[in-house]
Each structure stands twice: as C-alpha cells, then as structure tokens.
Amino acid sequence: MEFCPASDRSLLAYVGNEIGQAAHEKVFRLLRCIETAQPSWLRNLQPAYCSVLICFDPVQITHDEVETAVRSLAKSSKKISSVPSRTVEIPVRYGGEFGPDLEEAAALLSLSPQRVVELHAASAYRAYFLGFAPGFAYLGDLPSQLELPRLPSPRKEVPAGSVAIAGKQTAIYPFATPGGWRLIGRTPLNLFRPDRDPMSLIRLGDQVRFHPVSLEEFVNAERA
Amino acid sequence: MTSLVVESPGFLTTVQDFGRPGHGVLGISASGAADPITLQLGNRLVGNPPGAAALEMTLTGGTFLFPHSAVFALAGADFPATLNGNPVANWATHSAPPDSKLSVGPTANGARCYLSIAGGIQIPPFLGSASTHLLSGFGGFHGRALRRGDILQLGAFSAATHLRSLRPDALERLRPRKILRVTGGPQKHWFDETTHRAFLKNTFEVTGETNRMGLRLSAPSLRSVLNRELVSEGAPLGAIQVTPSGQTIILFVEQQTAGGYPKIANVIGVDLPSLGQLRPRDQIRFQLVSFGEARALWLEQHKFLQSEELLFV
Numbered sequence: 001m002e003f004c005p006a007s008d009r010s011l012l013a014y015v016g017n018e019i020g021q022a023a024h025e026k027v028f029r030l031l032r033c034i035e036t037a038q039p040s041w042l043r044n045l046q047p048a049y050c051s052v053l054i055c056f057d058p059v060q061i062t063h064d065e066v067e068t069a070v071r072s073l074a075k076s077s078k079k080i081s082s083v084p085s086r087t088v089e090i091p092v093r094y095g096g097e098f099g100p101d102l103e104e105a106a107a108l109l110s111l112s113p114q115r116v117v118e119l120h121a122a123s124a125y126r127a128y129f130l131g132f133a134p135g136f137a138y139l140g141d142l143p144s145q146l147e148l149p150r151l152p153s154p155r156k157e158v159p160a161g162s163v164a165i166a167g168k169q170t171a172i173y174p175f176a177t178p179g180g181w182r183l184i185g186r187t188p189l190n191l192f193r194p195d196r197d198p199m200s201l202i203r204l205g206d207q208v209r210f211h212p213v214s215l216e217e218f219v220n221a222e223r224a
Numbered sequence: 225m226t227s228l229v230v231e232s233p234g235f236l237t238t239v240q241d242f243g244r245p246g247h248g249v250l251g252i253s254a255s256g257a258a259d260p261i262t263l264q265l266g267n268r269l270v271g272n273p274p275g276a277a278a279l280e281m282t283l284t285g286g287t288f289l290f291p292h293s294a295v296f297a298l299a300g301a302d303f304p305a306t307l308n309g310n311p312v313a314n315w316a317t318h319s320a321p322p323d324s325k326l327s328v329g330p331t332a333n334g335a336r337c338y339l340s341i342a343g344g345i346q347i348p349p350f351l352g353s354a355s356t357h358l359l360s361g362f363g364g365f366h367g368r369a370l371r372r373g374d375i376l377q378l379g380a381f382s383a384a385t386h387l388r389s390l391r392p393d394a395l396e397r398l399r400p401r402k403i404l405r406v407t408g409g410p411q412k413h414w415f416d417e418t419t420h421r422a423f424l425k426n427t428f429e430v431t432g433e434t435n436r437m438g439l440r441l442s443a444p445s446l447r448s449v450l451n452r453e454l455v456s457e458g459a460p461l462g463a464i465q466v467t468p469s470g471q472t473i474i475l476f477v478e479q480q481t482a483g484g485y486p487k488i489a490n491v492i493g494v495d496l497p498s499l500g501q502l503r504p505r506d507q508i509r510f511q512l513v514s515f516g517e518a519r520a521l522w523l524e525q526h527k528f529l530q531s532e533e534l535l536f537v
Contacts, residue, residue: 005515006459006463007407007463008518008522009522010460012410012457019455044246045248046248046459049455050455052458053457053459055248130249130481131251131481132251133480175359175361204249
C-alpha cells in the first residue's frame with residue numbers, strides 16, 4: 001500500500017494501479033476495516049478503482065499518524081471476505097428512444113444492435129465504487145467486444161435511469177445530469193431514493209446483472 | 225410556530241448548514257455552506273449553534289417577510305439591505321417587529337451572504353444535515369432553490385437574545401482572500417517546472433461557469449507533461465484539476481467525489497471559505513505552502529473561532 005497526501009486534510013491510500021477485480025477486492029477490504037474501526041479523526045472515505053481517499057480532522061491527527069493508523073487497521077483486512085453478498089438485477093429497455101446511442105455503438109463495434117444487447121446482458125458486473133453523483137456505480141468489466149471511447153462531446157442532460165457504456169465500464173445515471181457515456185438503454189428502477197433504506201439500489205462490492213425487458217414490462221415496472 | 229415568507233428569492237437562495245460529510249462511499253459530496261466561516265459567524269451573532277441552517281444568497285439578495293417578530297443577522301459579502309425601508313448593517317444582529325419586510329440587494333463585491341435567524345430554519349435533516357444538494361435534488365427545502373411564496377418554519381428563540389456585532393478587527397482577520405494558499409496535489413509530478421512556475425506566478429480569472437460544484441478558471445492554460453490517463457480516484461474539496469485541454473477547475477462543495485483529471489494542487493482548509501466568495505471575473509493567484517504550515521494555520525483559525533471576546537462586541 002502506498003500513501004500520498006491529497007490535501008491538508010486528506011490522504012490517498014493506493015492499493016494498486018490498474019482497474020480490475022484484484023485492486024477492487026483490496027479497496028473493498030480496506031474500506032471495511034476503516035469503517036468498522038470508525039476512528040474519531042475520520043471525516044469521510046472516498047473509494048475508487050485502486051484507492052481510498054481518507055479525509056480526517058487535522059486538529060486530531062497528522063498525515064503520518066493517519067498512515068500509521070491505516071496500516072495497522074489494514075492488518076486485519078485479510079480476514080474480510082470480498083465475495084459479493086448481493087446480486088442486483090436491473091431490467092433494461094434497450095435501444096430506440098431509451099438507448100439513443102445503441103445503433104451507432106453497434107456500428108462502431110461492427111456488431112448488430114442485438115449482439116450488443118446480448119453481450120451487455122450476458123455478463124455479471126462488479127460495482128467497483130460509487131461516485132460522479134449519489135448512487136452512480138462504476139460497473140466492470142465490460143466485455144472487451146463492447147469497449148468504446150466516451151462521446152466526443154458530453155450531453156448537457158442524460159435522462160435518469162439511462163444505462164450507458166464507456167471504456168471498460170458500464171453504469172446507470174441515477175439523476176438527470178450531464179454525461180459523456182454512450183446510452184444503450186434505460187431502466188425503470190429508481191437508483192437513488194433519499195426516503196428508501198438503503199438509499200442506493202447498488203452498493204460498492206455488489207454484483208450487478210442486466211436483463212432486457214419489453215416496453216410493457218418497462219412501463220409496468222415504472223408504475224410499481 | 226413562526227415563519228419566514230419568500231417574496232423574492234433573488235438569483236439563487238438555498239438553505240445551507242455545515243453539510244453532510246461522511247457519505248463518500250455512496251458518491252455523495254458533503255454540500256453545505258459555500259462560506260462556512262461566514263455562516264458560523266452569522267449564526268453566532270443571533271445566538272444559534274454555529275452550524276444552524278440559514279439562507280445562502282448568491283450574487284443578489286432577495287425579499288423576505290417576517291409575519292412575526294424575529295431576530296436576524298446578515299453576514300458575508302456586502303449586500304445592501306433594508307428592513308421596512310431603513311438600512312441595516314451587515315455583520316450585526318437586528319430585531320424585526322411583526323410584519324416586517326427585509327430587502328437584500330445585489331452585491332458588488334464577493335458572492336455570498338447568509339441570513340441567519342434566531343432559532344434557525346426548521347428543516348427535517350437528510351443524512352444529518354439540512355443542506356440543499358442542488359444537483360441531486362435532496363436536502364434543504366424540498367431539495368431545491370427557494371421560490372417566491374415558499375414558507376420556511378423557524379425555531380423558537382430566547383427573548384433574551386441580545387443584539388451585537390462582529391469586531392472590525394475580527395472581520396479584517398477573516399476577510400476572504402484572493403491569493404489562495406495551496407499544498408501540492410497528488411499528481412504534482414505530472415507537471416514540469418515551467419508549468420509549476422506558471423501556476424504560482426500567473427493570475428487566473430474566475431469564469432461564469434462557476435457554481436457550487438466547481439469553479440472554472442480561465443487562462444493561463446496549464447499542461448500535464450505526462451500524456452496518460454489517470455485512473456479515477458477520490459478528490460478532496462478544493463482539489464485543483466487540470467483537464468487535457470488545459471482548463472483549470474477547483475472542486476467545490478457539491479463536487480464529484482471521484483475524478484480522473486490530474487490534480488496539481490489543493491486549496492488549504494483555512495482558505496476554502498474564500499472560494500465561496502469568488503465571483504465571475506475575479507482575479508486570483510495561488511501561493512504554495514507546506515502541509516505543516518497549512519496545519520498550523522488551521523489550528524490557529526480553529527482556536528480564533530472558538531473565542532467569543534475576539535469575535536464579538
């Protein structure tokens with residue numbers, strides 16, 4: 001594990017340098033260790049692919065002391081299981097007005113739109129971390145046949161529930177926000193609800209699967 | 225129950241407190257007051273806890289009605305204000321008789337002004353905070369900026385709340401800065417010496433694309449010498465990111481919790497509230513300090529803000 005101060009009140013802990021399952025499992029375990037210990041100096045944790053940003057109270061502790069404390073906490077991390085405890089099923093209406101970029105993505109990939117859907121729905125993805133917006137989970141890895149760069153210029157507004165792909169990742173936009181990923185479908189599910197427990201449908205470490213639904217099923221699920 | 229009626233909300237007025245740090249795992253940024261020191265001083269002027277919910281006004285004030293008697297304070301940038309037609313001073317406690325009208329005008333300097341009312345604004349907390357998170361539409365008053373006709377419930381306050389004001393020397397000491405002190409960022413080695421010199425020597429201008437999510441700066445253009453992509457990682461409040469096209473962005477209170485742009489530097493804790501008072505076309509500069517200096521400044525400010533006699537008369 002390597003450490004680097006990110007600001008006068010935070011420290012980055014790096015557990016690897018490549019996006020993938022191996023680094024994710026280390027992030028998952030490190031996060032659980034720190035969350036379980038709940039040290040009094042801890043103010044926030046911002047996990048990502050290969051790192052955890054640890055924000056602390058500078059009145060109580062310094063960067064060096066945080067590093068020592070985290071190294072010591074991490075010693076118990078090997079005992080923590082990183083096997084996903086939950087699988088989240090996401091119904092998706094692919095293509096058409098729900099996935100305006102499906103046709104173009106298929107053409108760029110030299111695949112039929114139907115094949116893109118099959119490949120996207122055939123894999124199980126891991127929720128590497130949540131970021132960008134509340135409840136936005138970075139899911140990976142996308143089958144290599146579906147890898148495409150982001151859109152050359154991002155959309156000003158992406159409809160909430162949009163299912164998108166970019167690089168090795170896929171994700172669902174929880175809110176209508178700007179977005180540069182390619183939209184291949186939409187889910188009727190609400191990804192983030194402040195009045196629900198838990199608020200976020202997908203949590204870090206979950207396994208996520210997509211399955212295509214008919215327009216009728218989409219509308220019914222939206223009403224539910 | 226007493227209340228406050230919004231007759232006109234101005235450009236952007238939201239309910240804010242100290243925010244909700246601690247939910248980065250869900251991708252939620254802390255939000256909270258853009259200038260938390262000013263929020264704290266305003267609250268303490270009216271006898272509220274430092275982080276009580278107050279109204280954050282942006283660039284222009286608004287018009288607010290008090291149907292019942294109230295004690296309030298305005299703190300922050302110089303927004304000219306009148307109570308029932310009579311001028312009221314910033315940084316001081318005022319008493320409003322029933323059926324009063326408070327009109328707050330546009331500011332020529334700074335960006336934000338806080339209206340703190342004794343008893344605080346009563347909003348059911350979301351994840352422990354009444355702060356509005358505009359991007360996701362939660363927290364605060366129905367998760368949105370205030371509109372004409374909104375009615376906010378106010379808490380009870382002690383009739384003994386005394387009128388007071390901030391000491392001019394305290395105000396001078398806490399004045400927002402245009403030279404922002406920074407510490408080196410986690411990707412500082414991605415930039416060469418020339419770029420670092422340009423970063424510290426040149427003047428940057430705050431652009432119109434500036435909000436609670438981030439401040440975009442115009443020229444000079446900075447470049448990373450490493451032509452590679454950063455694996456997205458957690459970014460702290462005040463992180464100074466440089467995009468591949470050379471744009472400089474400072475992450476602010478409604479920031480993304482993770483980002484993939486290299487970070488050349490980070491605004492230090494004591495200077496973060498100054499970001500909340502920057503407006504489009506303001507000229508700013510950066511000054512590099514060590515982590516030790518940043519911490520010493522934080523401890524000093526922390527101690528100063530604890531002391532009643534240094535702050536108020």
